[in-house]
Amino acid sequence: MRLILLLTAPALVQAQQVAIPPPDQDPFVGKWKANARKSRPKLDRKEASRDGEDLVFASSGGVSRAAIRQFRIRCDGLFHPLPAGPILSCMYVGANRVEGETKTPVNTDLFWSREVSPDGLELTISEYKDRARTKLRSVTVLDRIK
Numbered sequence: 001m002r003l004i005l006l007l008t009a010p011a012l013v014q015a016q017q018v019a020i021p022p023p024d025q026d027p028f029v030g031k032w033k034a035n036a037r038k039s040r041p042k043l044d045r046k047e048a049s050r051d052g053e054d055l056v057f058a059s060s061g062g063v064s065r066a067a068i069r070q071f072r073i074r075c076d077g078l079f080h081p082l083p084a085g086p087i088l089s090c091m092y093v094g095a096n097r098v099e100g101e102t103k104t105p106v107n108t109d110l111f112w113s114r115e116v117s118p119d120g121l122e123l124t125i126s127e128y129k130d131r132a133r134t135k136l137r138s139v140t141v142l143d144r145i146k
Helices: 002-015
Strands: 032-034 045-051 054-061 066-074 076-081 087-094 097-103 109-116 122-128 136-144
Touching: 066 076, 066 087
Parallel strands: none
Antiparallel strands: 032 045, 032 136, 045 054, 054 066, 076 087, 087 097, 097 109, 109 122, 122 136
């Protein structure tokens, strides 16, 4: 019985949401700019910051050729609507990592994570093809500029 509890304990801890850190202690706080050299596939222009309890992301280009798209992410584990129809959920799973899911109006689920490097200088946005986050679709690396 003891062995079973030890094996299942990490799964229980991993499923729990980490408390949202205050802005002065959150590694996501700051201004970020995409690094085309480290990102795959071909990079759209992306930027990130934090405003209050929301992570703020902006991007331009891509398939839609949009001039600029900006959206806020409330990482409280609940689904929240975004402009143009998708709904998004995300939660802190570590002090420097959030994981999320985006559901689009055409019933396409997108799975992603955002992680700040231990030195606080890079933000990696990974998009996955599956909920388990084992099949990588793309990686975008942003450098801290502020």
